[in-house]
Amino acid sequence: MPGISSVAVGIIGTGGMGTRHAVNLHAHIAGAHVAAVYDCDAPRARQAAAQCGSPLVLDDPLALIHDARVDAVLLASPDATHAAFVHECLRCQKPVLCEKPLATSLTDAIDLVAAEDAVGRQLIAVGLMRRFDPYHLAVRDVVTSGQLGRPILYKGIHRNASIPYDARGAVVLTNSAGHDVDAVRWLLGQEVGEVFVRGVRSHRLFSDDAADLLLLQLMLGDDCLAALEIYVGAEYGYEVAVEIVGERGTATTGQPDHAIMRWHGARSAAVPQDWLARFQTAYVAELNAWVRSVQTGEPFAGANAWDGAQALLITDACVQSLHSGQPVTVHAPARPAIYR
Ligand code: ISE
Numbered sequence: 001m002p003g004i005s006s007v008a009v010g011i012i013g014t015g016g017m018g019t020r021h022a023v024n025l026h027a028h029i030a031g032a033h034v035a036a037v038y039d040c041d042a043p044r045a046r047q048a049a050a051q052c053g054s055p056l057v058l059d060d061p062l063a064l065i066h067d068a069r070v071d072a073v074l075l076a077s078p079d080a081t082h083a084a085f086v087h088e089c090l091r092c093q094k095p096v097l098c099e100k101p102l103a104t105s106l107t108d109a110i111d112l113v114a115a116e117d118a119v120g121r122q123l124i125a126v127g128l129m130r131r132f133d134p135y136h137l138a139v140r141d142v143v144t145s146g147q148l149g150r151p152i153l154y155k156g157i158h159r160n161a162s163i164p165y166d167a168r169g170a171v172v173l174t175n176s177a178g179h180d181v182d183a184v185r186w187l188l189g190q191e192v193g194e195v196f197v198r199g200v201r202s203h204r205l206f207s208d209d210a211a212d213l214l215l216l217q218l219m220l221g222d223d224c225l226a227a228l229e230i231y232v233g234a235e236y237g238y239e240v241a242v243e244i245v246g247e248r249g250t251a252t253t254g255q256p257d258h259a260i261m262r263w264h265g266a267r268s269a270a271v272p273q274d275w276l277a278r279f280q281t282a283y284v285a286e287l288n289a290w291v292r293s294v295q296t297g298e299p300f301a302g303a304n305a306w307d308g309a310q311a312l313l314i315t316d317a318c319v320q321s322l323h324s325g326q327p328v329t330v331h332a333p334a335r336p337a338i339y340r
Helices: 016-028 042-051 061-066 079-091 106-119 134-145 169-188 280-296 305-324
Strands: 007-012 032-038 072-075 096-099 124-127 151-159 192-200 213-220 224-231 239-246 250-252 260-263 266-269
Touching: 007 016, 007 061, 007 280, 016 032, 016 042, 016 072, 016 280, 032 042, 032 061, 032 280, 061 079, 072 079, 079 096, 079 106, 079 124, 096 280, 106 305, 124 280, 124 305, 134 169, 134 239, 134 250, 151 169, 169 192, 169 213, 169 224, 169 239, 169 305, 192 305, 213 305
Parallel strands: 007 032, 007 072, 072 096, 096 124, 151 224
Antiparallel strands: 151 239, 192 213, 213 224, 239 250, 260 266
8 A cells, every 4th residue: 555645444343452542543643544443332333433533333344344445454353253354354455453362273373374475465463562562672672782692581471450351271371471472482583492381270269270370481492491470360450571581691671660659658659450551652653563564565563474373373382281281392384485
């Protein structure tokens, strides 16, 4: 779509994340506007529309994808619907920003990569927004500058205040840990070769099969480790942090700046309660980069379908490890030319 002055975006799914994207697009992104929205809950779609310039409210997601008034699609519907909608976007060759995960099964993700490869150019962007977070970008700059020497350990924490879905380990891995394994690949510039995962339920009142606190141990090449805590029932708030240990030093994501308050004999700082608050800057930067890529026809600077599929390849191995109690080897397939 090179030359287009304002990209008409159709949004599928206007829950918390979709509405945040709609409002961000409307309020913060030059060169794009919300042209249409769809949600299976029509009043919710109308509510979102009222907050982003009163675009069309459509009652069929496939009609939205095919609508000639929509140039590009932003997908924030439930995870299980992603693969089918992305396929539809590829069929009519429309750029799509799909919230993570790209799909809920590895097979579906591999099919999407093959379908995009057959189209011959990148149309799929995946919403792995940590790649646009200023704190993560600062760490990446230090790592790629070589000042720390060779990275030898990635330590990550990822805590959610409450569980937004069922707390079984497989869902936690696909829906939440996908961010972490993507951040490992992106920050270290290396592929994961082996995973080992343990999980427990954090609260005894959770069902017996809950595993909302997971420890992931990853091996990258022969000489680099990653240790990830994924804890989605943390109650006190939402936190994501990373420390990279190199041969000669470390780099850590500073926490977002909040006022330190001294009051009633205590010193405290607020903790964000969810990802919408913690990653607002990243969501806006991600949208900006996506809109520019649609306007210029250049590949998106964030995660592409290949990255989305790699996240599923690794979390799929993590599910196997969690269930078997054994380390699992990850075999990365050859990367198609359009992603090189
Ligand atoms: C949620 O879907 C997100 O994308 C958040 O960034 C993540 O922290 C959370 O665990 C997911 O459920």
